[in-house]
Amino acid sequence: MNQTKQEAFAGLARLHHRELLVYARVLTREDHQSRDIVQESFVTAWENMERFDVTRDFGSWLRGIVLNKWRETMRRNNKQIALEDDALESLEAEMLTWQELRQDGGPGVFVRLEDCIGKLPEALVGAVKSFYYEGLEANL
Numbered sequence: 001m002n003q004t005k006q007e008a009f010a011g012l013a014r015l016h017h018r019e020l021l022v023y024a025r026v027l028t029r030e031d032h033q034s035r036d037i038v039q040e041s042f043v044t045a046w047e048n049m050e051r052f053d054v055t056r057d058f059g060s061w062l063r064g065i066v067l068n069k070w071r072e073t074m075r076r077n078n079k080q081i082a083l084e085d086d087a088l089e090s091l092e093a094e095m096l097t098w099q100e101l102r103q104d105g106g107p108g109v110f111v112r113l114e115d116c117i118g119k120l121p122e123a124l125v126g127a128v129k130s131f132y133y134e135g136l137e138a139n140l
Contacts, residue, residue, distance in 0.1 A: 006047070009045075009046060009049065012058055012123065013042055013045075016058070016059050016062050017038070019036060019095060020038045020041065020061065020062055020066055021035065021038055022095075023063055023095055024037045024038050024041075024070065024093070025067050026065070026091060027066070027070045027091075028070060028073075033073070037066055037069045037070055038066060040069050041064075041065040041066045041069050044065050044069070045061070045062055046064055047136060055140055057096075059095070059096075060092070061080070061094065063095060067088070117129070127137060
C-alpha cells in the first residue's frame with residue numbers, strides 16, 4: 001500500500017481505537033487481554049483492507065474483527081463464551097449509538113465528557129481522571 005493508504009488507515013485506527021478498547025474490555029473483562037485483542041484486530045484489518053466493503057461502516061467492521069479475535073481467544077483457552085448472541089447484538093447497538101454521538105459534526109461523546117468533568121469541583125476532577133483515565137482507585 002502506498003503512503004496515502006497507510007495514512008488513511010492510521011487515521012481510521014486513531015478514530016476507532018478508544019471505542020474498540022471499550023468494546024473489547026466489555027467482552028474480555030480484562031484490560032491486558034482487551035488491549036492485545038484490539039492490537040491483533042488492527043493487524044488483521046490492515047492485512048485485509050482490500051476486503052473491506054466501503055459501503056459498510058468501518059467501525060462495525062473493526063468490531064466484527066475484535067469479536068472474532070475474542071472468540072478465537074476463548075476457544076484457544078478452552079473458555080466458554082459468557083455472552084449470548086442477544087447480548088452481543090445489544091452491545092453492537094450500543095456501540096453504534098456511541099459512534100453516532102462522536103460523529104455528525106457536533107462535539108463527540110468524549111468532548112462532552114470533558115465538558116462534564118470541567119464542571120466538577122476540583123477535588124473530584126482528580127479522582128475521576130485517576131479512576132477512568134489512569135485505572136487507579138479513586139480516593140475521595
